[in-house]
Amino acid sequence: MSEAVATHAVHEELGLWRTYVFSTDHKMIAKQFLFLGLFMMILGGLMALMLRWQLAWPETQVPGTRWIPGPNMTDGYMNPAFYNTLFTMHATIMIFFVVMPILVGCFGNFLIPLMIGARDMAFPVLNMLSFWVGAVSGIVMLAGFFVPGGHAAGGWTSYAPLTAVTQYTGVNWGQNLWCMGLIILGISSLMGSINYITTIINMRAPGMTFFRLPLVIWSLFIVAVLLLLALPVLTSALAMLLLDRMAGTSFFLPEGGGEPLLWQHLFWFFGHPEVYILILPAMGIASDILSVFSRKPIFGYRAMAFSMIGIAFLSWIVWGHHMFQSGMSPTLGFSFMVTTMVIAVPSAIKTFNWLGTIWGGSIRFTTPMLNALAFVSMFVIGGLSGIFMASTPVDIFIHDTYFIVAHIHYVVFGGSVFGLFAAIYYWFPKMFGRMMNEPLGKIHFFATFIAYNCTFFPMHILGVGGMMRRIYNPLQYEFLKPLQQINIFITVSAVALGLAQIPFVINFFWSLFAGKKAERNPWKANTLEWVAPSPPPHGNFDAIPVVYRGPYEYSSPEVTEDYLPQNRQIVPQRAAAH
Amino acid sequence: MMGWLPENVSTYGKDIDRLFYIIYYITGTTFLLVTGALVIFLILYRQREGRRATYVHGNTTLEVIWTIVPAIILVVLSFMSQASWGHIKGRVPPSDIHVQVTAKQFNWEILYPGPDGKIGTADDLQMENELHVPVGKVVRVTLKAKDVIHSFFLPNLRLKQDAVPGREIQAWFEATKPGRYELPCAELCGFGHSGMLGHLTVHTADNYDKWVKEQWPSS
Numbered sequence: 001m002s003e004a005v006a007t008h009a010v011h012e013e014l015g016l017w018r019t020y021v022f023s024t025d026h027k028m029i030a031k032q033f034l035f036l037g038l039f040m041m042i043l044g045g046l047m048a049l050m051l052r053w054q055l056a057w058p059e060t061q062v063p064g065t066r067w068i069p070g071p072n073m074t075d076g077y078m079n080p081a082f083y084n085t086l087f088t089m090h091a092t093i094m095i096f097f098v099v100m101p102i103l104v105g106c107f108g109n110f111l112i113p114l115m116i117g118a119r120d121m122a123f124p125v126l127n128m129l130s131f132w133v134g135a136v137s138g139i140v141m142l143a144g145f146f147v148p149g150g151h152a153a154g155g156w157t158s159y160a161p162l163t164a165v166t167q168y169t170g171v172n173w174g175q176n177l178w179c180m181g182l183i184i185l186g187i188s189s190l191m192g193s194i195n196y197i198t199t200i201i202n203m204r205a206p207g208m209t210f211f212r213l214p215l216v217i218w219s220l221f222i223v224a225v226l227l228l229l230a231l232p233v234l235t236s237a238l239a240m241l242l243l244d245r246m247a248g249t250s251f252f253l254p255e256g257g258g259e260p261l262l263w264q265h266l267f268w269f270f271g272h273p274e275v276y277i278l279i280l281p282a283m284g285i286a287s288d289i290l291s292v293f294s295r296k297p298i299f300g301y302r303a304m305a306f307s308m309i310g311i312a313f314l315s316w317i318v319w320g321h322h323m324f325q326s327g328m329s330p331t332l333g334f335s336f337m338v339t340t341m342v343i344a345v346p347s348a349i350k351t352f353n354w355l356g357t358i359w360g361g362s363i364r365f366t367t368p369m370l371n372a373l374a375f376v377s378m379f380v381i382g383g384l385s386g387i388f389m390a391s392t393p394v395d396i397f398i399h400d401t402y403f404i405v406a407h408i409h410y411v412v413f414g415g416s417v418f419g420l421f422a423a424i425y426y427w428f429p430k431m432f433g434r435m436m437n438e439p440l441g442k443i444h445f446f447a448t449f450i451a452y453n454c455t456f457f458p459m460h461i462l463g464v465g466g467m468m469r470r471i472y473n474p475l476q477y478e479f480l481k482p483l484q485q486i487n488i489f490i491t492v493s494a495v496a497l498g499l500a501q502i503p504f505v506i507n508f509f510w511s512l513f514a515g516k517k518a519e520r521n522p523w524k525a526n527t528l529e530w531v532a533p534s535p536p537p538h539g540n541f542d543a544i545p546v547v548y549r550g551p552y553e554y555s556s557p558e559v560t561e562d563y564l565p566q567n568r569q570i571v572p573q574r575a576a577a578h
Numbered sequence: 579m580m581g582w583l584p585e586n587v588s589t590y591g592k593d594i595d596r597l598f599y600i601i602y603y604i605t606g607t608t609f610l611l612v613t614g615a616l617v618i619f620l621i622l623y624r625q626r627e628g629r630r631a632t633y634v635h636g637n638t639t640l641e642v643i644w645t646i647v648p649a650i651i652l653v654v655l656s657f658m659s660q661a662s663w664g665h666i667k668g669r670v671p672p673s674d675i676h677v678q679v680t681a682k683q684f685n686w687e688i689l690y691p692g693p694d695g696k697i698g699t700a701d702d703l704q705m706e707n708e709l710h711v712p713v714g715k716v717v718r719v720t721l722k723a724k725d726v727i728h729s730f731f732l733p734n735l736r737l738k739q740d741a742v743p744g745r746e747i748q749a750w751f752e753a754t755k756p757g758r759y760e761l762p763c764a765e766l767c768g769f770g771h772s773g774m775l776g777h778l779t780v781h782t783a784d785n786y787d788k789w790v791k792e793q794w795p796s797s
Contacts, residue, residue, distance in 0.1 A: 254744020297634065334656075356637070364625050380612050387652070393663050400765060466584050470771065
């Protein structure tokens, strides 16, 4: 601790450069990840809108895009190769540069030390490096748009051999930079995950046992373990792909004795844990917020923690469900179907426990609570639609259709992004010392919730109708023509979904400078971050708190208030006097 | 979701559709129950003056029930699925017709073995994007790919199978109704992926014989 106190003492002497740019303070690094993620979200969202325009009104001029030079766009008309680039980069950006930086990078960094009662991360310099390596990765990734041949166009799954040989897509340096960007990001994430794991194991405040950790910290701990083990698999696979592209090897090329399915095995061995890396932090966030605003202990705390551990273990043995139709042995398909069905069980446990948490509560409909509730209901849809593709015969039909697109967006947007909004609204006062505006927050929530469902629910119908994903023009197919009205409806809703984010942007920046000053514990919550000042200074706490109980003691009969902070000591005689 | 599935014209398609509907009803019911409970709880337990939330940490019996019930349903679903999966993607049944389909950017090369039934002989005939088969016969398709991965998709026959370079993958179907159906590629295969489209023509027995005579007049 003495070291951390010493850091605290020299804090005043740090210049602007060390405070805002190369900061080692976990809270500043968290904000850097947040701003990186929000900036990238705008880019990823605009790409999605361009894709949607093309799908609703194929081969017409996309409004506002005449400035984009050829060969990507010709006078506002989108070329098929650029369409492929756009969906590739939309997914890459949203997954690796929005959801991961915000949920894991920002909230992992911000919450871990504050909620376990530590003054900073275990390795502050490594933490700073993790962000800046991540930023370099973002620059490398965006640079791909400016090289001859255009950016990667092989899908975010980047299936070889399409991505292994330049002639197949015509993309040369774009694909190389895509690989390099993700390899660099893998290094960033490795540094982050080691830091998270070490901090949670070693730096918990006195009395903070593992089973007194808030569930959001449990989720981030499990995510850090998944990141540590999964990202290196992707990094290795990307290195092999780069070697195939640049050094003449043939790991994935059959003409040289390689195996295209090897890429898919490696990619999905990373890719499925990755899905849980995106959703687990949101599960933890929702658990905390539901408990706070129901003023009730979380229902089945241990079951919640163990089901997340169960999900993490099972996530390693389900990857083959992405490959049922790939030519992989059908016998193997059966094993993967069973494991995939089984992984739905811990998710079901969590859902029922969330319901149990609000049952009998005293529910406050604040903006963070509304977003957390949306997370639960949208995650239910995303989870249930997953059962369709887990069933191998049904998957024969819906694999590679819009049903999958609908499913992934219910999990990653409906799940992770509503979790992300819930977290921003909930922790904004602690992060920036000011409250966000509630009416604007509610406008943002309801507009987003409605537009979101109008955008993504009809995609299930497109998928059931057989519409393939990643096609540039649905009107090229007779059997898809009757579905075109749905495509138009989705695009209009997607534009509304984009516009629905304007109140959020206004609220965020207005509150940043002019929001009402936040007190230490505006939500009357139990966890340790609310013990620190808002915003917490370098070093976080006035004195390291001592923990006496679990994080969810709401409406406890021991006290008259409806909350009982983890660090409040109750002297037995005085409690009896109440 | 009812009625959105394209018309099914294969023998095993009805098994897939039946499973689809079973899962649809199970998940639909679950969704309504969960969302119904959520909405009811939100109304019943909204904040009101003077009422304090129940102080409860869990209920082991309930938690055991809601672990075991979904587990049983899901395992049963796996075994129900397995029968159809084995039938469709397991061993190919004895076939009457054999064709070889080679996918390439951005066409299906369809190779007919001709009257001798063997591929690689002089009477082989190759067509681009046109697959002709008779109704009510088991058709075996040997799938190959020349460049990248493609996916052989017959929406009306509920068949999808990737074609992977370096591999020969066997697939099969039996059509139940004559007609002309679309054969799109379902796996991203490059800038021409969209519009990579073939057609399956299912002939009546008589028409198929006529078609064979037109293609191989000498036999």
